[in-house]
Amino acid sequence: MMVAIAPNWADVEGRVAAVASADERPGFVRVGFDLTAAREVAGFITMVKPEDSSIEIFFPEDLARELGLAPGQRYALRVRRGGPEKLFFIHREELRRLDP
Numbered sequence: 495m496m497v498a499i500a501p502n503w504a505d506v507e508g509r510v511a512a513v514a515s516a517d518e519r520p521g522f523v524r525v526g527f528d529l530t531a532a533r534e535v536a537g538f539i540t541m542v543k544p545e546d547s548s549i550e551i552f553f554p555e556d557l558a559r560e561l562g563l564a565p566g567q568r569y570a571l572r573v574r575r576g577g578p579e580k581l582f583f584i585h586r587e588e589l590r591r592l593d594p
Contacts, residue, residue, distance in 0.1 A: 541575035
């Protein structure tokens, strides 16, 4: 039985730890992201827990290429959990690169 994931968003900040292909999701790359901050988004539940020190995020391949996404870069992102596993997806319009 499939269970729907409730609408959820969180604003997170952190550092890209790794970028790898996401063979199970064509058109995406899998990004290991070390968290330095996580905040709730008004009107939504958050699935990023205070004890989470890192999460995995799927980035669209074209966006990752456009950004030159690489380990060590810092970003502020809006993410949502997309299924029963702890896998997150970005909001394309809510992301910004932070100074190193």
